[in-house]
Amino acid sequence: MTENIYINKSxxxxxxxxxxxxxxxxxxxxxxxxxxxxxxxxxRGRVVEHRKDYTGENKTPWEQPFRTKxxxxxxxxxxxxxxxxxxxxxxxxxxxxNDRDLPYTTAKNxxxxxxxxxxxxxxxxxxxxxxxxxxxxxFQANKSDGYGNDWPIRxxxxxxxxxxxxxxxxxxxxxxxxxxxxxxxxxxxxxxxSPEKSIKKKLAELYPQRPLVMGRTAHLTKPTEMHLSxxxxxxxxxxxxxxxxxxxxxxxxxxxxxxxxxxxxxxxxAPNSVVHSLIYDEVSNRIKGxxxxxxxxxxxxxxxxxxxxxxxxxxxxxQILMNSISKKFPNGIANSSGVLGHYLMDxxxxxxxxxxxxxxxxxxEKGRRPTGMMMPNFYYKPDSKRNFLRGYALxxxxxxxxxQSTQHQDGLGVDYKKKLKEAGKWRFGLYAxxxxxxxxxxxxSLHPTLKDKWGIPQVEFDCRFSENETDMxxxxxxxxxxxxxxxxxQNVTSSVSHGTPGLAIxxxxxxxxxxxxxxxxxxxxxxxxxxxxxxxxxxxxxCSSAVQNPSLTIMALTVRxxxxxxxxxxxxxx
Amino acid sequence: xxxxxxxxxxxxxxxxxxxxxxxxxxxxSTAATVLLTSNSISVAMAYSLQPTSLLNAPVFDGKVxxxxxxxxLQKICAIVIPQTDTLGAAEVNTHGxxxxxxxxxxxxxxxxxxxxxxxxxxxxSNQQFSSSFTALNSKQQFDLLTDLDxxxxxxxxxxxxxxxxxxxxxxxxxxxxxxxxxxELRYLAVPGGYKGSIPYKKTDASWGSQGLFY
Numbered sequence: 001m002t003e004n005i006y007i008n009k010s011x012x013x014x015x016x017x018x019x020x021x022x023x024x025x026x027x028x029x030x031x032x033x034x035x036x037x038x039x040x041x042x043x044r045g046r047v048v049e050h051r052k053d054y055t056g057e058n059k060t061p062w063e064q065p066f067r068t069k070x071x072x073x074x075x076x077x078x079x080x081x082x083x084x085x086x087x088x089x090x091x092x093x094x095x096x097x098n099d100r101d102l103p104y105t106t107a108k109n110x111x112x113x114x115x116x117x118x119x120x121x122x123x124x125x126x127x128x129x130x131x132x133x134x135x136x137x138x139f140q141a142n143k144s145d146g147y148g149n150d151w152p153i154r155x156x157x158x159x160x161x162x163x164x165x166x167x168x169x170x171x172x173x174x175x176x177x178x179x180x181x182x183x184x185x186x187x188x189x190x191x192x193x194s195p196e197k198s199i200k201k202k203l204a205e206l207y208p209q210r211p212l213v214m215g216r217t218a219h220l221t222k223p224t225e226m227h228l229s230x231x232x233x234x235x236x237x238x239x240x241x242x243x244x245x246x247x248x249x250x251x252x253x254x255x256x257x258x259x260x261x262x263x264x265x266x267x268x269x270a271p272n273s274v275v276h277s278l279i280y281d282e283v284s285n286r287i288k289g290x291x292x293x294x295x296x297x298x299x300x301x302x303x304x305x306x307x308x309x310x311x312x313x314x315x316x317x318x319q320i321l322m323n324s325i326s327k328k329f330p331n332g333i334a335n336s337s338g339v340l341g342h343y344l345m346d347x348x349x350x351x352x353x354x355x356x357x358x359x360x361x362x363x364x365e366k367g368r369r370p371t372g373m374m375m376p377n378f379y380y381k382p383d384s385k386r387n388f389l390r391g392y393a394l395x396x397x398x399x400x401x402x403x404q405s406t407q408h409q410d411g412l413g414v415d416y417k418k419k420l421k422e423a424g425k426w427r428f429g430l431y432a433x434x435x436x437x438x439x440x441x442x443x444x445s446l447h448p449t450l451k452d453k454w455g456i457p458q459v460e461f462d463c464r465f466s467e468n469e470t471d472m473x474x475x476x477x478x479x480x481x482x483x484x485x486x487x488x489x490q491n492v493t494s495s496v497s498h499g500t501p502g503l504a505i506x507x508x509x510x511x512x513x514x515x516x517x518x519x520x521x522x523x524x525x526x527x528x529x530x531x532x533x534x535x536x537x538x539x540x541x542x543c544s545s546a547v548q549n550p551s552l553t554i555m556a557l558t559v560r561x562x563x564x565x566x567x568x569x570x571x572x573x574x
Numbered sequence: 575x576x577x578x579x580x581x582x583x584x585x586x587x588x589x590x591x592x593x594x595x596x597x598x599x600x601x602x603s604t605a606a607t608v609l610l611t612s613n614s615i616s617v618a619m620a621y622s623l624q625p626t627s628l629l630n631a632p633v634f635d636g637k638v639x640x641x642x643x644x645x646x647l648q649k650i651c652a653i654v655i656p657q658t659d660t661l662g663a664a665e666v667n668t669h670g671x672x673x674x675x676x677x678x679x680x681x682x683x684x685x686x687x688x689x690x691x692x693x694x695x696x697x698x699s700n701q702q703f704s705s706s707f708t709a710l711n712s713k714q715q716f717d718l719l720t721d722l723d724x725x726x727x728x729x730x731x732x733x734x735x736x737x738x739x740x741x742x743x744x745x746x747x748x749x750x751x752x753x754x755x756x757x758e759l760r761y762l763a764v765p766g767g768y769k770g771s772i773p774y775k776k777t778d779a780s781w782g783s784q785g786l787f788y
Contacts, residue, residue, distance in 0.1 A: 058763060061750035061788055067671075068750070068788045069679045089786050193770035237768040239785035364774035367765035368785045402780045403759070404788075407745040408738065410723055413716060417655050417662070420745065421758060423780040 017305035022122025024311035026257030031562035045118035054244025056091030107462035113502030132548035135180030148438030152524035173216030215371035218251035239368035347504035353480035354429030355489030372397035392434035432476035508542035636673035668747035755782030
C-alpha cells in the first residue's frame, strides 16, 4: 500500500463513501474498488498498518511490564469499560477505544457494555473469528413466533454471498451437513484432541440430534494460492490473535480486504475522521456526503460521494443516522418508520457447565488452537413445549489443566513445584451462546444534552435481557450438565450467571431490514427505504440475533449490498 | 535472558535506580520512561525485572512493602517454589515482581491484605518461636507456612484463604518469568500448528506458553 492512499481534505465526488473500516467497511471497500468505483473509506481512528503496528505481537509475558496485565491507573483513566473484554491485555489494549473520550450512558437499572475499536481495521483486529452461516430456520424465526419483523431475505438469497466471502477470507471448518448450520467453502478444520473425539462419539450415540462439531473459524489452516499471494500464510496456532497477526493467518481488514481494495488503485482512506452526520439534500432526496470532525484537532471537513455505505458498527452507525437531522427527518435520517435505535440485541453467555475427563494421562496437546468445539443450536425448530422462544449454541472444548489450576492446591516446596510443572487432569466445558429476542423496548437513543469531545450527542442505552433469555440460560445450564453427566464426566457442575448485554460484542439491530418501510429502516438489500443512495450493511441491519456469531453474515450482507448497489448505479437508478 | 549471577550487578542496579530517580525528578516519569529505551535501564525503575544476583536480596523499600517485608516475602517465595534443578521463585525476584504488580495492578485493599498477611506471619513466628520469621531455620519456616496453607494450629480459614492469594501471586510471578515459563515449563512462542494428541509422560513439563491469556 502506498502512502498517498491516505487523504485529509478532498473536493472529489467519490463514487462511493464507506464509513468504517472494520469487518463490513473493509468488505464494502474491497467490493466497490474491485468493481472499478472510486471509493473513500472513512475511519474515525488512527491508521494501523499490517505488521508494523502490531506492537504487542509475540511478546513473552516476561517482556511485558505487568506480565500481560494492565496498569490500574491506565485502566481507571482510559479503559474502565473496555477492561471488561476478555481480550483486553497489555498486548491488545491499544486496539481498544479510550473510554475517557467515548462516554455513554445507560438508563436506570440497566447496563450495557459497549466495546470500542476505533482504528483502521476496527474490531476485525480484535474479533474472536468464529464464522457461521445463518440457516433457513434463522431467517424464518421472527415470522414463526412473531417476535420482531420478518427478515426480508431467505437463505437462498445469501448462500452464494457467504461462499464469496468465505473463499476470500479463509474459513476453516468441517462439512458437517447440518440442517440449520449450512456448510461453507471451508479450509480444513482444526484437529480435535482425543477427549474431544471421544466426547463427540459418545454424544452422537446418546444425543443424535445434538452434534458436536469443530468450531468454524477465520483462520488459514491451509492457505490457498490467493491467500499466499496476499502475503497470508498458515496459522501458527499462537492464539495471540488480538495482538495482531503478522502471518495474516486470521481474517482482518488489514490481512484480507484492505490489500485487495488497495491493489485496484481505486481506494482512498480518510483516517482520523469522526463522522458527525450525513449531508442530505432534500430536493434530490439523496445523501451528498459526510460531515466529519477531525479526531485530533476537532476541525470540520466534508467528503462527497454518489452513494454512502454506513458500516460503522451497530451502535455507531445508528448514532450517525440519529445525528443526521433535517426538516424531513427530524428524528434521524432514513427514520420515517420511527424504529431507528429499537430492537437492540446481543448474545447471552450466561450459562455454562464443565466436568473432569478420566484418562488420557499419556496424551497432551501441542499448539494453541484458536477455536473450540461447538454444539450448534438444537432448538432451531419452534416448539411450544419449551418455556422460552429460540435457542442457544454450546461452545467449549477439552483441555488439560496447567499451573493455573493446580496452583490452588495445598502444598509448598519441592513437591508443590513438581505438581505445578506437570500437566493436570483433562477437563471439558461448555458455555451457552443464546439468542436474544428483538424487542421494541430494548433501544439506544441520543442523550438530549450530553455530548462527546467531537460535539456528537452521546448514546444512551436502555437494554436488558428479558425473562425469555433468563429461562433459556437456565435450560442451557441444565441441558449441558445433563449431557456431560450422561457421557460419563466426573464432578460435573453448571451455573447460570447474570451478565448484562453488550459484552458478547455481538450487538445487532437498531436499523433493521424489512419488507415494510413503515416498520423497518432498510430493504432486502440493506438499502434505505427512504433514501435510495444510502446503505447500511453492518450488524445494525439484523432483524434477529440468531444464535450464530454475526460477523460472517455481516460480510455476506455487505458484499450482496454492494453488488446490488453497483447494478443499480449502472442502471442509473441511484 | 541471561542468568547473570554477578554479585556486582546489585550495585549496578542500585545505581540504575538512582539514575532513574534523578532523571524522573528532572523530566517527569513519563518522559523519563520514553527516554530510557534501554531495556536494562527502563525496567529498573519498577523493580529488578531481570534477576541480578542469585539471592536477589532486596535493598530498598518497595512500592508496597517495606524492606523488611520484602525480605520476608523473598523467603516465602523461596519456600513455596524453591530452587530445584531450575531456579525458584526467590531467585527470579518474584518478591520484587509481587511488590510491583500489587502496586500497579491491584486495589489498595488487596495490597493491605498482603501486608497484613506478612504481619500475621511475623506475629505467629514471634509467638511460637520468639523469633522473627526470617531468623527461623528452614524447617520451622516450612512448618509455619504449612500450618498457614492448611489453616491449622495457629491459623484460621480466613488466613488460609489470604495465603492462597499470595500463593497465586507467587505462582503467577514465577510461571510468567522467563525461567518459570521456559525453563521449568516449556515455552513455544510459535507452535507452527495444532496437534490434538502428542505423547506425554508424567515427568514432562506442561506448556508455559499460553498466548495472550495468563
